[in-house]
Amino acid sequence: MTYAKTAAFTAGQQQLARVAKALAHPARVAIIQLLASKKTCISGDIAAELPLSRTTVSQHLQELKALDLIRGEIDGLTVCYCLNTALLRQVQQQFSAFFAEASAGTACGPDDACAC
Amino acid sequence: MTYAKTAAFTAGQQQLARVAKALAHPARVAIIQLLASKKTCISGDIAAELPLSRTTVSQHLQELKALDLIRGEIDGLTVCYCLNTALLRQVQQQFSAFFAEASAGTACGPDDACAC
DNA sequence: ATTGTATGTCGTATATTTACGTCATAATTC
């Protein structure tokens, strides 16, 4: 009965949390940065660049793919992953709006104090 | 021996992942939004607004406080939480830079295809 | 002093994540 209170929150909150969870591991952040830096979409080379086993990297790739943040295409024997830049731009907007709302006011006092 | 490969990644990647993890739960997203919307920093009222037990909410608050994203100050019997807007602005920059880098190119083809 | 209220800490059960080794599959190569 535990761990399923997710449904009680806003769709927007759930969406943001879902994407945040995808970025909540340095390996997945690294994967996205790698795909962004390489001009060609690499495949298992990703695993070689990370300090993790191939199996584990594959698992992280599946997680990113499940959110459609990256896409994979079979090219003969290898698989070619690339960023879904359209979705990333959309997600960027969401985070931007969230942070703008959150960091707008001056809720806390200057040194450490609350303004209550 | 599992689950501690974090050290093998960039400081930036770890930092981003750490903050992302803080936002990886809808309750914590909701808490930040709540604190942003209320002019005064509320305390245990947060728990009343969320569909979770007071204990669980307190736990989420501690997690956000551990990252210094929010701060709490004791005011007599109640505790007053507020956003660390300065840090939030800083974090916003980090995410902004990350997404800009990630969503820059057109790695994927138009329909679904990789440009490999 | 005793009672009541607001919070946090602790213990704990369950769910999920992380990490990897081993196997199965599919395509290239010989």
Place this chain on the structure above:
DNA sequence: GAATTATGACGTAAATATACGACATACAAT
């Protein structure tokens, strides 16, 4: 066709996260 290679799927052990009830503390009010 057999051997090789690149990947993903499956199983699993250990670490974390989630959620909550029960206790502990600290202040306020009677």
